[in-house]
Amino acid sequence: MLATRPIIALDFPDRATILNFLGTFPKEEKLFLKVGMELFYQEGPSIITWLKELGHDIFLDLKLHDIPNTVERAMTGIASLGVTMTNVHASGGQKMMRAALRGLEKGTKSTEQVPLLLAVTQLTSSTEEMIQKEQLVSESLLTSVRHYADLAYRNGLAGVVCSALEAEQIKKYLDSEKFICVTPGIRPKGSQLGDQKRVVTPCVAKQLGATYIVVGRPITSSKTPYDVYLTIKNDWNGEKTYD
Ligand SMILES: O=C(O)c1cc(=O)[nH]c(=O)n1[C@@H]1O[C@H](COP(=O)(O)O)[C@@H](O)[C@H]1O
Numbered sequence: 001m002l003a004t005r006p007i008i009a010l011d012f013p014d015r016a017t018i019l020n021f022l023g024t025f026p027k028e029e030k031l032f033l034k035v036g037m038e039l040f041y042q043e044g045p046s047i048i049t050w051l052k053e054l055g056h057d058i059f060l061d062l063k064l065h066d067i068p069n070t071v072e073r074a075m076t077g078i079a080s081l082g083v084t085m086t087n088v089h090a091s092g093g094q095k096m097m098r099a100a101l102r103g104l105e106k107g108t109k110s111t112e113q114v115p116l117l118l119a120v121t122q123l124t125s126s127t128e129e130m131i132q133k134e135q136l137v138s139e140s141l142l143t144s145v146r147h148y149a150d151l152a153y154r155n156g157l158a159g160v161v162c163s164a165l166e167a168e169q170i171k172k173y174l175d176s177e178k179f180i181c182v183t184p185g186i187r188p189k190g191s192q193l194g195d196q197k198r199v200v201t202p203c204v205a206k207q208l209g210a211t212y213i214v215v216g217r218p219i220t221s222s223k224t225p226y227d228v229y230l231t232i233k234n235d236w237n238g239e240k241t242y243d
Contacts, residue, residue: 006202006232007059009034009184015043015050020056021053024225032084037129048081049160056058056081059182059214061121065089068099075117083115085182088159092183094096098154114230119152121145124185124198142166144175151161153179161197164205164213171209184214188232191218200237 010033012018020038025031033056039047040062049060064071071088088100101117108114122131122145131137137144139237149160149170159180162170167181187199194217205213215232223230227237 003163003212004233004237005032006186006219006229006236007032007034007139007182007212007214008177008219008229009036009214011018011036011038011216011220014043018051021220021225025229026226029226030055030057032057032059032212034061034216036061037063041225045077045081047056048083052082058085060086063087063089065092066098067080071096072103072106073101074188075100076107079104079115080109080111081108082109084113085116085118085158087118087120090121090152090160092153092236095150097152097157101156113177115145116134116158118159118161118180118182119148119157121166122162124163124183125195127197142169146170149179150172161214164208164210165198167205167211170191171192180211181209182212182214184212184216184217186213186215186232188218188228188235202232206236227230 008031010018010207012021023209033051035047035058051058053124060078061129064074065088088097097119098182104114122141128141131141131144144163145166146169152160159182164183167183169175171179171183183205185196185199186202186205187193189201202213213236219225221230
């Protein structure tokens with residue numbers, strides 16, 4: 001399975017800004033949108049209903065990380081929103097991951113699909129040095145990411161959020177082509193890194209085995225978001241490169 005649409009990270013504060021942003025796209029263009037903490041905490045669940053009514057698919061990225069009971073109950077509520085995918089932090093542990101799945105199953109209407117559950121491994125804003133010094137991880141970053149992917153896989157999750165730099169290794173390690181690697185930290189050649197550390201271009205992400213790419217600022221900060229979106233989409237689908 002390989003997604004053709006890049007997921008756009010809608011890191012905006014409110015509905016008005018989104019209306020403006022989406023107004024630069026043709027109405028018929030159905031998008032895969034990521035709603036994260038900034039937007040969800042300010043607009044609440046109704047933002048999901050609204051975006052779905054416009055025909056878009058939603059990745060609700062709230063990165064839950066709490067005790068299993070709390071995560072299970074929160075996921076039951078999330079499932080009732082009818083999103084396509086959502087996530088937890090793998091570092092919350094196996095019991096928490098299983099509780100998250102149970103919550104999603106409980107909250108999904110019988111006529112709908114259970115949202116895909118992903119585990120965030122190591123944030124793409126982290127480096128080898130940071131995880132060693134700040135989290136006291138004694139293994140390499142790749143080993144840590146692979147380990148979290150293995151836990152997610154063994155506990156029935158659909159996939160992970162990781163850098164595309166690790167996608168190939170994860171799939172090899174798990175011996176599973178189906179396991180989903182959703183990869184943020186995507187930067188077209190020449191665009192600003194911001195706080196991202198483990199970055200690749202859309203085209204390289206594909207070569208490395210990413211299943212989905214997530215792109216925010218290169219599109220959302222652009223004066224011509226739709227053009228940038230199409231260029232990234234073409235690069236990801238192998239129709240064009242930046243050279
Ligand atoms: O779970 C995520 O989506 C996520 C995980 C991660 O490791 N790194 C990461 O950047 N993200 C999200 O992906 C998006 C990347 O945005 P840009 O850096 O603007 O392209 C942001 O909304 C982040 O919250």
